[in-house]
Amino acid sequence: MADKVTGRAREERRLAWMLVAPSVIVMVLVTGYPVVYAIYLSLQKYDLRFPNDKKFVGLSNYTDVLGSSTWWTDVFNTMVITVCSVAIELVLGMLIALVMHRAIFGRGPVRAAILIPYGIVTVVAAFAWRYAFNPGTGFVQHLPLVSGTANPLGSRGGSFLVIVLTEVWKTTPFMALLLLAGLALVPDELHEAARVDGASVMQRFFRITIPLMRPAIIVALLFRTLDAFRVFDSVFIMTRGANDTETVSILGYNVLINRVNLGLGSAVSVLIFFAVILIAMFFVKVLGASTAQQTGEA
């Protein structure tokens, strides 16, 4: 009996593998190969302008990147943008998700309106924000409470502010959508029961909604953190890394595309890749442990 089940389970397992095989092969071809090739390149001294100087240099590209203050400044800048934008997006996204969830009339229009920023190409959105803050042509300096000579894109703090605002404006809808899916998981009966027991709105939100939404919140945070860590477009358009706002992706771009230094640039890319894996592991292992438990219970 037991043998038969295992045999069948093995059979199913095989079928499962066969079914996922096409996508695994495609993934290996389109993601695995470039990743492996980038790692290979990162171990070479290889500048497209001096192809004859190409040689194997081991980990020296990595020691060079990790030993430079530029890399660590850029990591810090990227963290600032990531933490600020994701934190604001989470709060705003939750509010918007609640609105979308509760909307009684005009659900369709409300959801569509909220999604518009997410539908706009990031580069276009970034240009719009840059022009808005441009002291010559923008409208921001004509707003009440804003100094007429304000030039946020001229200073580091101001540039960060505008970049974070752009990111928040652009991707809060995405966050809201993911959270909305989580909200739908919370059974109404629990709220009813809690209300009967005399729980306040706040209590119900923090004691019922949030714990039950935890898996959705973690997925939303993970997606957005990974995205935000690789932020490129808005920084490229706003400052191109000026005013000490260079992010790791901008550094990678400069070394790889502008300086055509494939070895060094690949080392930067691989390091970004590892940073992203670390972040993902943090979310899955540290925050995700209790998630599995939660979903098991629900």
Added chain:
Amino acid sequence: MPAVLRGRSIRGVVTTALVAALVLAAAGCGFSESTSGGRGKTIKWYVFNEPGGAFEQAIATCNKQAGGKYTIQYVRLPTDADQQRELVVRRLAAKDSDIDIIGMDVIWTAEFAEAGWIKPWTGARAQRALNGKLKGPQLTAQYKNTLWADPFTSNTQFLFYRKDRVPKPPPDFTWDQMIDQASQRGKAIEVQAARYEGYTVWINSLIASAGGSIVDENGNVKVDQTAARAAQIIKKLATSKAAPPGMSNNKEDDARLGFESGRSDYQTNYSFIYASAAKIKGFQPKIGVAPWPRVDASKPPRVTLGGINLGIGAYSKNPELSFQAAECLAQPENQVVASEKGGLAPSTGVLFSNPRVKKVLPFADIMSTQIENGVPRPVTPAYSDISQAIQKTFHPPDGVDPSKVVSDLRDKLKKAAEGKIF
């Protein structure tokens, strides 16, 4: 769901997917062959998109003169110099035989020559290419005593001022005088100080006008106190009342817009802003043109050269015809057309007194003097690294520290030369 995946339909799905993938791949293969319509071999000219139509007319002229030997085809590159370079470099590094003629920004010569991406010009052909060209453009096309391209158009920056507000600047007008005067009047001086190639142009002109240079003739780093002097001027302007709003983000077009808005008395920029001013009623007559300001009252300014040279791609399948086509494109008539339609300065000296050029560029005499004495940007294969290092050292303009700039720049240039992160 399983019905779709069962039996023959799996094959159907796979086939459809493969066909779709192939179609997508084929469609994604970049430039499609557009109608060349002519006869003979097709010679492709990769050059920036010139909206005035000057290059189209030059191509038409040459295709006619070729009499069926070749047909030049215009492949438009972005207008941003950094993007042009990135696109061409990627193709050349992949040994793309599609590139026959390259409209090369003057700063690419050493890099492309060293990498073996362009063919040298030799013998009688080299003599013809240099014949009658001003010294400045000649320098930009040479590297290690070899000619690598045919100088086509040229350019430098000038000082534009508001004739209706300030007196004509004296011949020895300096940056210091200009900043003091504009600050007193509470009017701005428009410059290019965003962290990009245009900022390198400004810094290079300041250092050269102070009597220095960033690298010597052999391509070795040679940073001295002239860099500190350049930083002083930049900082003085950036922290004065004459600093234009958003200075640290301003490029050529932001400067033009600022000047046209009336907020500024002075502007350093290229000749295109003069043609642009004609579009605003009654504005062009208010603009005066003067030589670029001096750093040191006793030394004439030495201004960074711009413009494009025509190089021949090393992997071209028709190099001989490409050389002929490039020579044809660079002929004086086409340079005049480039001035008339695109506001680009010629590289051939006598053309500056050509009435057709003088009509569109009334300050042609100042122009030819400046181009003749113009300075190339650092001639070195690692130019783009060096330019990035310069920009990073001097940016932001109000935060640059003249006492640290020399050691900082040396350090960054050393790292750039060693292929390290800076």
